[in-house]
Amino acid sequence: MNPRVLKTRKSIMNAFHDLMTEKKYESITIRDIVQRAGINRSTFYLHFLDKEDLMEQNSNFILEKLREAIQYPTFSLEAAQRDYEERQQPISSLIAFFNHIHEYFKFYSVMLGEKQFPQQLDEVIKEELLKFSLDKVRCAYNAGGLIGLIRYWVSTKMQESPEHMAKWVTQMLLFPYSQMDE
Structure with missing residues (x-):
């Protein structure tokens, strides 16, 4: 273009x-x-065409950017665990995910309160998570948790950095029963 x-x-x-x-x-x-x-x-x-077209195209653009963030780069469970244990390095696609939310903070702060957007967000996250796991229940659970975490983060005006959020989620995903760092 x-x-x-x-x-x-x-x-x-x-x-x-x-x-x-x-x-x-x-x-x-x-x-x-x-x-x-x-x-x-x-x-x-x-x-x-009109304000509704702007809203729809805007939402589609943001959700496509979110897809790109989730997809890049891919990782293996073993490599992610090694990176975290050896260097406290969060899963890189989670860093991209939270950087995306941070970049479009204004959009998410408004749209999470709208009728259709949270459902669209949930569908996009589940679709992308299903590429890593065939367990639909786990993907639905993780998508719901991520949306809840996004809501929290946005409502607190993103007091934590994207890296902090990615590290927290990485630790929860890789070591769900370990003591969480503060």
Whole structure:
């Protein structure tokens, strides 16, 4: 995609994220979005049909970025345990996962309270976890736990670093019965 087009779309999405932290979705207008993004109305409509299309494309974009974070890089259980035991190194895809949540903090802080997004988030996490395990119950449990942890982290304004969160989850996954570090 053309870099100018990408820059304009990102500007529109950032303006939308900012506005969503200031007011309810229903009260945000196209006028608000274009003023915040510094574009004209016709430019908005070159990229999106309406506010609902912007919301849907925005959610799809964020969820696709989350998929990429979960997928990269893959790991083996043995290597992950060795890395953690020898160097206290968290699973790298968990670092990418929490860095993603951190990068899109404004989006998650609003969207976790919306009707459809938590369900979409749950589905994406479960789909990606099923690539590592065929146990659907375990994947559902882990997805629910991750969403709960994201909610906690976002609600506390991300007081812990992404690395801290990744280390905590790594320890829980690899050594569920060991004493947790504080």
